[in-house]
Amino acid sequence: MSEQLISVNDVSKSYGGVHANVDITMSVAKGSITGIIGPNGCGKTTLFNSIVGYHPIDKGSIKFENAEISKLRVGDIARLGMLRTFQQTRIYGKMNCVDNMQISVSHRSSSKTSIFASRKGEIKDRAESLLEFVGLYSKRNLISGDLSFGQQKLLEFAMALMNEPKVLLLDEPTAGINPTLINGLIDRLRRANEELGITLCVIEHNMRVIMNLASKIYCLSNGKMLASGTPSDLQNDQRVIDAYLGGS
Amino acid sequence: MIARNDAYIYGALGILGILGPIFFPNYTLSIAYLWMMVLMASTWDTLGGQTGYNSLGNITFFGVGMYISAIVQVSFFYEGGVGEYTSAMGSIKPVFTESQYFIGLGLGILAAGVVSVLMALVFSSFMFGLRGPYFAIGSLGLAIATAEITITINYVGGASGISMPLFPGDIEFRSTFFYILCFVFAVAAHFLLRWLYSTQFGLAINAIRDDEDKAEAMGIPTLKYKRIGWTIAAFFMGCIGAVAGNMAGFIDKEVAYPIPTFGIFMVAMVLLGGKGTLWGPVLGAILFHVIKETTWTYLLNLQWVALGLILIVNIVYFQQGIMGWLQSKYPESFGIAIDASREGANVKSGETI
Structure with missing residues (x-):
């Protein structure tokens, strides 16, 4: 197995009584495209926010390039080379x-003069x-x-x-995008991964997109890790199908 | 096009700056205050307009600069020291030679700038945790607190203030000298800011204004940028405070910390001219000063009413100020591109969405 760029170990996060993430363990391999899927409200964005330091986590550890980052702030983590995009686009x-x-x-290696470049x-x-x-x-x-x-x-x-960035966390990159252009976007994501060497971690609802793009997929449900594996593993996993279709 | 317009504006302002006091010697000090207001508005806009942090406390540095300069000027050449000088409440009038006075003044202005910078560095370590109206009120609190602390310090005269050293020269030379100082500081601040806004720094502070959380998430060290912006404003406010103190001749809490006048005027001027633009504060300050002087002359007793009315019209109908209004009306003249294809039908199909 190749080197892990991001390792999330046993991470939990609650908002009051809501357990948004419970004992989540996952990893993103260097150079890979990793997907995160799950029904609405299952804790995907919370997990992203925990990884990039948007809020403190309740327990567990998050490592980036084998260094603990769960205590760092957003800006510090971004300067290490881990960036995220927002579900509600922010420009x-x-x-x-x-x-x-x-x-x-x-701003990773910004010198004094680059401020005034x-x-x-x-x-x-x-x-x-x-x-x-x-x-x-x-x-x-x-x-x-x-x-x-x-x-x-x-x-x-x-x-x-x-x-x-070394790794880019994308929160629903295709949401709200004209369906005819989604193919173009997939192509660009893949080229960013292959040509620019950027590791990607993608939250996505569009199954066609994520199955095409990712080499490994994690499925969350109700804040817990439900299943993980290759796209075809997940497509045939009854638990994943139930979670999405609202089965028992 | 912009470059040529700018050249005309610089030409006009340069003529006003140089010929104004020659042709209208009676108005020399009034025009000097005009440049001082241009400086205040321009440096306020660095944080208030460009970065989106509306400070009501920049006047703090004005007052601190004024007092620091007084301390330096007196202690440098009066053997008894500042305490003895101030406790005599103006009855001691040491005669400084010309060189003593000017060297003292130069050092005083420099010290005022440096101390203001240091204060801004300290303040920014805790003030920038506040955002929006909390920062505005917090910074106002800084100004009020600094003013109150100042009058408890007997060393600088407490509530009875300090008489500044007498100017060694006649009254016309005095006006001209301080006029030149104000003009030079305003011009220096303008060109420094003009250059700053053209660099990556300018973009970064605008990014903080538009979406600070996004800027943080993109790795921009936001605190550093805000701190630099405020420090620059503090430096100029400190220096001009030192100049203003010497122009006034006597300083106390009211002169040094004019919170309800200059403290608010500098914000009003920027809002009038258009915040977040290079020229807005300059234009706003000039208009404001002319309106203020006119109403003070011809509408005495009603001057505050007139000023208030103008502010209300400004806030209700021209929130973006004059420059902002012009920019939205004639965007092409400001180099802002408009998407003609979006005027009618929405988006064409194809790769470019």
Whole structure:
């Protein structure tokens, strides 16, 4: 088995009386595309939030590149090279697309002078080529808040790539995207994984997408880990089918 | 196009700045206060407009700068020390030679800037945990608390204030000298900010304004950026406070911490001109100052009513201020691209969504 980039061990998180995550154990292999599925409210986004440091966890351990990160804050974890996108897309709505891209440069090795670096030159070129990669080049000078929801989602994805993360956690990347374009998005996710070498961990409801994309899938239900395995394992797992179709 | 417009504006302001006091010598100090207000508005906007942290406490640094400068100027050349000088309540009037006075003033302004920076660094370590209205009120609390603490310190004259050292020269030279200081500081602050906003720093603080949690999630060290922004404002506010104290000649709590006037004016000026823009604060400060001086002259007793009315119209009808309103009306002139294809039918099919 290849090296594990993210290892989640026995993690629990409750909100008051609601047990959003109970004893979750999972891992994301370096260079892989890992999927997380489960019915609404099963704790997928909570798990993401725990991993990226959005809230403290109640128990368990989360390791990134074999270092414990469960006590770190969001910004520190992001600077280690782990980024997430949001289910409700979040971009800087008053700036244009190129500015959105340029501000997303990595802060992992930022020196004192890079704070005051000019916005022209290499950074801008890279911003524009990544916008081209996601198909937003023609919209690059528009105010990003004026873009459609789907375009904003693509922009958020491009911003994440601009940051050159080691691993990218995507929360429902295809939700709200025009069905004819989902194939294009899958293709881009795969290319980001293969060509840019970014490990992906994807929450997804669209079974066609996740079965095509991921090499390993975890299925959550009611805050617990229900099953895990390859796409075909899960497709034939009665527990997963029941959880999704509301069986007993 | 923008570049050419800017050149015209700089030309006009430069002419006003240089020829104003020559042709209208009676208004020299009034124009000096104009530049001071331009500086206050511009540096307020760094945090308030560009970063989205509405500080009501920037005036703190103005007052601190004023007092620090007074301490330095007196202690540097008066042998009895600051305590003896202030406890005499102005009856001691040491005569400074020209070089003593100007060196003392220079050091005083520098110390004012440095101490303000240090204070901003300390304040920012706990103030930036607050957001939105909590930051605004918290920073106002800082200003009020600093003002109250200042008058309990007998070393700097307590509630009875300090008389500043006398200016070694006639009254016209005095006006011109302080005028030049105000003008130079305003110009320096403007060009520093202009450059800053053109760098990655400018983008980062705008990102914090638009969505701070997202910025944090993208790894932007938000505290560092907010801290730099506030520190720059503090530096200039401290320096200009030192200048203002010497212009006033006598400083006490009211002069040093004018919270209900300059403290609020600097916010009002930015809102009038358009926050989050380079020129908005400049335009707002000039308009505000002209309106203020006019109403103080021709509508005496009603000046606050007039000012209040203008603020209400501004907030109700032009929330984005003049520059913001112009930008939304003529976006192309500001280099903002508009998607023509979205005007009519929505999105065309194809790879670009």
